[in-house]
Amino acid sequence: MKETELSLTEQARFRHEKLDEIRKLGFDPYPHDFKTDHHARQIKESAELNEGEEANRKRISIAGRIMTRRIMGKASFFNLQDQSGIIQVYIRRDDVGVETYNTLFKKLIDLGDIVGVSGFVFTTKTGEITVHAESFQLLTKTLSPLPVAKEVEDEQGNKVIYDAFSDKEHRYRQRYLDLVVNPEVREVFIQRTRMIQAMRDYMNNMGYLEVETPILQPIYGGAAARPFETHHNALDMKLYLRIANELYLKRLIIGGFEGVYEFAKDFRNEGMSRFHNPEFTQVELYVAYKDYEWMMSFVEQMIEQVVKTLHGTTKITVGDNEIDFKTPWRRIPMLEAIQEETGKDLSAMSEDEIRSAARELHVPVDETMGKGKLIDEIFGEKVEHKLIQPTFITDYPIEMSPLAKKHRTKEGLVERFELMCNGKELCNAFTELNDPVDQRQRLEEQARLRSEGDDEAMVVDEDFLKALEYGMPPTAGLGIGIDRLAMILTNQDSIRDVLFFPHMRPE
RNA sequence: GAAUCGGUAGCUCAGCUGGUAGAGCAACGGCCUUUUAAGCCGUGGGUCGAGGGUUCGAGCCCCUCCCGAUUCACCA
Numbered sequence: 001m002k003e004t005e006l007s008l009t010e011q012a013r014f015r016h017e018k019l020d021e022i023r024k025l026g027f028d029p030y031p032h033d034f035k036t037d038h039h040a041r042q043i044k045e046s047a048e049l050n051e052g053e054e055a056n057r058k059r060i061s062i063a064g065r066i067m068t069r070r071i072m073g074k075a076s077f078f079n080l081q082d083q084s085g086i087i088q089v090y091i092r093r094d095d096v097g098v099e100t101y102n103t104l105f106k107k108l109i110d111l112g113d114i115v116g117v118s119g120f121v122f123t124t125k126t127g128e129i130t131v132h133a134e135s136f137q138l139l140t141k142t143l144s145p146l147p148v149a150k151e152v153e154d155e156q157g158n159k160v161i162y163d164a165f166s167d168k169e170h171r172y173r174q175r176y177l178d179l180v181v182n183p184e185v186r187e188v189f190i191q192r193t194r195m196i197q198a199m200r201d202y203m204n205n206m207g208y209l210e211v212e213t214p215i216l217q218p219i220y221g222g223a224a225a226r227p228f229e230t231h232h233n234a235l236d237m238k239l240y241l242r243i244a245n246e247l248y249l250k251r252l253i254i255g256g257f258e259g260v261y262e263f264a265k266d267f268r269n270e271g272m273s274r275f276h277n278p279e280f281t282q283v284e285l286y287v288a289y290k291d292y293e294w295m296m297s298f299v300e301q302m303i304e305q306v307v308k309t310l311h312g313t314t315k316i317t318v319g320d321n322e323i324d325f326k327t328p329w330r331r332i333p334m335l336e337a338i339q340e341e342t343g344k345d346l347s348a349m350s351e352d353e354i355r356s357a358a359r360e361l362h363v364p365v366d367e368t369m370g371k372g373k374l375i376d377e378i379f380g381e382k383v384e385h386k387l388i389q390p391t392f393i394t395d396y397p398i399e400m401s402p403l404a405k406k407h408r409t410k411e412g413l414v415e416r417f418e419l420m421c422n423g424k425e426l427c428n429a430f431t432e433l434n435d436p437v438d439q440r441q442r443l444e445e446q447a448r449l450r451s452e453g454d455d456e457a458m459v460v461d462e463d464f465l466k467a468l469e470y471g472m473p474p475t476a477g478l479g480i481g482i483d484r485l486a487m488i489l490t491n492q493d494s495i496r497d498v499l500f501f502p503h504m505r506p507e
Numbered sequence: 508g509a510a511u512c513g514g515u516a517g518c519u520c521a522g523c524u525g526g527u528a529g530a531g532c533a534a535c536g537g538c539c540u541u542u543u544a545a546g547c548c549g550u551g552g553g554u555c556g557a558g559g560g561u562u563c564g565a566g567c568c569c570c571u572c573c574c575g576a577u578u579c580a581c582c583a
Contacts, residue, residue, distance in 0.1 A: 010552055011517055011534050068545085075541040092541055111533075124542040132542090145533070147518045165518065169575045181518095224583060271508085271581050376583075400583065418583080428583065456582085494576095505574065 015143045018108045022141060027104060029141035034116040036063045040080065040087035044129050049121040054132070057120040062087065062131065063139060065114050065180065067148060071106060077130070080117065085183070089117050090124070091133040100136055112146035112180075114139045147181055172502050185497075191310060192486045192498055196263060198309040199283060199480075202302045208259030208285065213248035215241060215265065221464065222246030222403070224456040225268040228278075241267035246403065246477065247464045249286045250432060254472045261285040263482065274494040275424065278503050281482040290476035291431040292415045296392050299419065299427055299478060300327045303390070303485075310489055318422050318491050321388050331392040331417075334379055341383045346375060354378075371412070372399030387420035402442040402458055404430035419480075422488050429478040436468040 022029045038060045043049060049058055064082035074093040079086050093101035109115070119134040147165040164182070165171065171178040171185075178185050200210065218237065220227045222244030230239050245264045252260045263283045270276060287295070307314055307325040314326040332340070339345045344357050351371045358365045358374055363381045365374055375397050387393075395407055396416040404414035419427035433439050443460045450457040486498040496502035 009517065009534095014534070070544045070546090071539080072544055072546095073539045073541080075543095077543055088543090090542065094541075122542080126543065128543085130542075145517050148533075167514090167519085167575085169514090170518090172575090226582095268582080273579095273582080274577085276582065380583090396583085416583095425583075 011145050012143055015110060015141070015145075018110070019141050019143065022104070022108050022138065025099070025103065027138060029138060031137070031139060034061075034063050034137065034139050036061050036116065038062050039084035040064070040082050041084035043087055043121055043131065044085075050123060050129060054120060054122060057122075059118060059120055059134070060131070061116065061118040063114065063116040065146075066109065066111055069109075069111065074101070076105070080115070080131075081180070088124075088128055088130040089119075089133050090122075090130050091117075091136055095119075095132075095134050096136045104138065105136060109138065110142060110145065111148055112142040112144075114142070147177055168496075169504075172496055172504055175500050188490045188492060188498060189500060191490045194310055195306055195486055195489055196283075196482065198306040199302060200263070202305055203259075203261050203285065206259065208261050208287070209257055211249070211252060211257075211260050211262050213242075213245045213252075213262060213264070215267075217242050219459055219461045219463070220244075221458055221461045223266075223268075224458060226270060226455060228267045228269050243268050244282070244479070245284055246479070247461060249284055250472060250475070250477070251464070251467050253286050253288055253475050254467050254470055258288040258473075259286070272503060274496070275484065277483065277495050277499055280495070283480050283482055285478045286432070286475055287477075288473045288475050291474065292394070292417055292429055292476055295429045295431075295476040295478050296331060296394075296417055297328075298476075299429065299480070300329045300390070300392075307489065316489065316491070318488050319493060321422060323389060323422060323488070325390055329390045329392060329419075331394055333395040334375065334393050334397075335395070337383050337387075337393055338375070338379055341386065342378070346378070370399050372397030376400050384420060384425070385423040388422055390419060390421045390426075392417045392419055401430065402446050403433055403439075405433045405435075406438070424484060425481070426484055426488070427478060427480045429476065432472070432475040432477045434468065434472040434475060436465060439468055440465050 019029055040062065043060065043062070049060065051057075062080060062082060064080040067079045067081045067086060069078040070076060076091050078089050078091070080089050091101065091105060096105070116137045116139050117131060117133045117135070119132045122130055122132050124130050147170075165177060171182070179189075204210070216230065216232075216239045218239060220240040220243050222242075223246070225243045227240040227243050230241065231237070232239050242264070243266055245262055245266070249260050249262060261283060263281060265279055266282055267279050268276075269278065272278065287298075290298075304314060304325050304327045307316065315322060315324045317323075335345070335347045342361055344361070346354050346357065349357065351374065354371060354374045355365055355367075355369070358378050361378060361382060363378050365377055369377065379393075383393075394415075394417040395410055395413045396404070396418075398404075398406065398412055398414050401414040401416050404416040407413040407415050414433075415431035417427075417429055418425050419429075433442070440460075443458060443465070446458040447460050450459065483495050483498055487493070487495060490498060492498050
């Protein structure tokens with residue numbers, strides 16, 4: 001025996017031996033294709049497949065994995081799982097032949113093997129819709145056993161699952177196994193895709209253009225975050241993985257498109273948590289001739305529609321909370337939200353007064369924080385987690401928002417909103433800053449903060465500033481955290497449960 | 508980055524005060540003549556996350572490290 005085989009587990013070794021035996025008998029353990037015409041769910045739901053004389057019933061073909069097997073001498077039942085669900089198959093020696101039944105099916109097939117079956121539909125005396133196999137073919141021999149759980153109905157008819165494949169590390173590292181044996185996991189990801197599709201449909205119906213912009217950027221921008229760096233060999237230059245696509249989409253608005261959006265993977269070189277993955281998805285949308293008031297109405301309409309598409313209602317349960325996405329949503333300026341929660345009116349206070357107010361509220365602050373940062377800290381500490389129902393927080397301090405346009409009436413603030421839901425930020429949007437002189441000053445202020453050691457401050461993007469000088473129309477911009485929205489709409493409390501392959505340390 | 512909890516058979520887990528490593532399911536062998544077998548009898552299977560230490564003796568105690576989960580910090 002080869003050295004590699006010695007290291008195999010006993011179960012894997014048996015399967016290698018079976019594979020050899022299958023080949024020796026002349027069966028192909030890995031045929032090239034198989035013609036299917038039905039799925040499990042379809043068979044269970046189509047009464048007409050199950051009517052009339054058995055000899056006259058429609059012949060069907062299905063394929064999938066064998067999940068459980070009950071052998072009773074010359075006849076057996078097994079459960080076949082395909083993309084749509086599970087269907088029982090009945091197989092007899094006298095229908096499929098002695099070698100196929102006795103040798104292939106009974107001796108050489110394992111749980112998890114992928115097989116194809118042709119036959120007709122009937123109902124067993126216990127009332128289960130079943131496929132009576134007239135032919136049986138191995139489609140893929142598995143060499144490693146699946147972590148199949150045992151599912152039993154108790155006397156009340158409740159499903160009880162024993163030995164569920166539940167270890168999170170295994171589930172994330174081998175997501176394909178998680179998907180095979182935990183059907184509810186598959187549902188979460190189907191919902192995620194439906195959510196994105198509903199948003200895409202909504203924006204397409206509005207006439208906006210889905211576009212693609214660079215992931216590898218010579219200068220990163222559009223957000224405050226540390227980037228991942230990489231290197232282009234041929235040009236011998238440093239490149240960054242994007243932290244946002246904002247500045248590129250605005251260039252497209254300058255170029256004359258009046259509505260553009262992109263579902264973008266962004267990359268931020270920060271810590272990981274149940275709300276943060278190093279790569280995550282945002283959709284960003286820019287619409288010309290609109291402002292942030294318009295954008296609030298747009299986003300609440302769109303998300304209300306998406307929730308209805310997914311759930312058929314606007315009310316959904318998330319953890320212990322019931323959240324109602326029925327529009328209109330509450331809109332409240334940030335300083336008013338702080339006053340409502342803490343009783344402190346920061347609007348007329350100086351920086352020092354705000355700092356002492358923060359200390360009274362036991363919000364940790366230090367001397368380096370400016371007015372805007374202090375307000376942001378107080379909000380984050382005292383207000384954000386209490387906003388469960390969808391709520392627009394508006395009018396942010398200018399220091400925190402170098403890409404947003406100054407508020408038309410309120411000194412020191414910008415026309416910006418964030419959507420808060422289930423205690424977390426879901427969207428960030430503003431009336432975009434299109435005054436090139438103002439934009440240059442703001443980015444230079446960021447550069448100053450950066451030189452003082454703030455490594456999340458933005459860098460000056462001369463190419464973007466040049467573009468702005470050619471004129472960007474009044475524009476509203478929006479970013480929605482797709483992973484966090486998916487968490488809420490699928491009731492998952494970790495971002496890892498809405499990402500197929502969450503980032504893990506190498507084994 | 509810190510704290511807490513965890514890592515034992517393919518899966519889910521038990522393992523007392525330190526005294527020869529266990530269960531269920533899965534696997535393997537057998538029973539098994541046609542709409543339930545989700546059964547019965549038997550068998551095999553372990554680098555106890557890794558390395559070091561204490562001890563006559565370590566899954567268990569001590570140290571270092573790796574991996575994960577949770578919370579905190581960080582995070583527009």
